[in-house]
Amino acid sequence: MLDIKFYPREQLKAKPTDESKLGFGKIFTDYMFLMNYEAGRGWFDPRIVPYGPLSLDPSCMVFHYAQEMFEGLKAYRTADGKIQLFRPQKNIERMNNTNRRMCIPEVDPDDALQAIKAIVECEKDWVPHSVGTSLYIRPFIIATDAQLGVHPSKTYLFAIILSPVGSYYAAGINPVKIFVETEYVRAVRGGTGFAKVGGNYAASLIGQAKAEKLGYAQVLWLDGIEHKYIDEVGAMNVFFVIDGEVITPALDEGNILPGVTRASCIELLRSWGYKVTERRLALSEVIEASKNGKLDEAFGTGTAAVISPIGELVDETDRIVLNGGEIGPIAQKLYDNLTGIQWGTVKDSLGWVEPVI
């Protein structure tokens, strides 16, 4: 159990009045959670303090060698006024997997859950009310040793910040156009693809910028060795439905981020009797299936958008239109059920929801 100290601010901020204009990650709440780490002492001084700038030495290791990690999950307000989280234990388990890869000390899972619940409860009035809106939760850890030698830091800061976010699909779900990236890669075997770290994102910006310049919404990343197998789409996991079989890249190569949404889709689909296979999937197999009329649909999965249908997939030689550019039946069913469980309108028969208040 953490003994979390509370430091009130003098004046609270004005809350957003128009929830249709929230967007994503632009507004932050009144408070944040902080906790420090020192080698030999462990994590200490858990506290909720006014949200505001951090004071860090310019030589802090995180600025130079990117020793850091982050997580992302949401708190949802239900129709009867409760506030709940969706499988936060999965995020915490993933946080510690990332920490081990990044030589960052692990956080006790019970303490992490207590910290998330405490800051969300403290900021419960910031959880928006409109359909499809939520409070985005961003836990992160940075290396704070003020020195430039390259080795794991001996001190760290764990923070949790909160941002009310809008409905991702305010104008309805529109399948997106995807550019197949054959030059840059996102992850390689032995690298950090399975870890949620800023470095992966920094390295992917150029691919995303290139795709946007060419008029596409996202990048389809291929494997880092042969540039042949499907990896992820943008910062989402990806599923293809070929001849009724649901296929998603397997996690065993260590280059795929193990999404909580991904795992939940697999479990839901299997509970409904679909055949779901986690395996390597070559881009050529997808193109072949499309040519034979066997490519039923494809979609990305992640906490932000939940399900993002792929309408069109384009590489140097082929242009594939999926399901007539419309959302497919499996994507729609997953979206309806996942969002239903998250906002409390569909029975949580798998025990995925974690109440805050």
Ligand SMILES: *Cc1c(COP(=O)(O)O)cnc(C)c1O
């Ligand atoms: C966070 C993330 C995902 C999605 O994970 P969820 O837990 O479903 O939100 C997928 N790919 C990458 C690269 C990510 O960082």
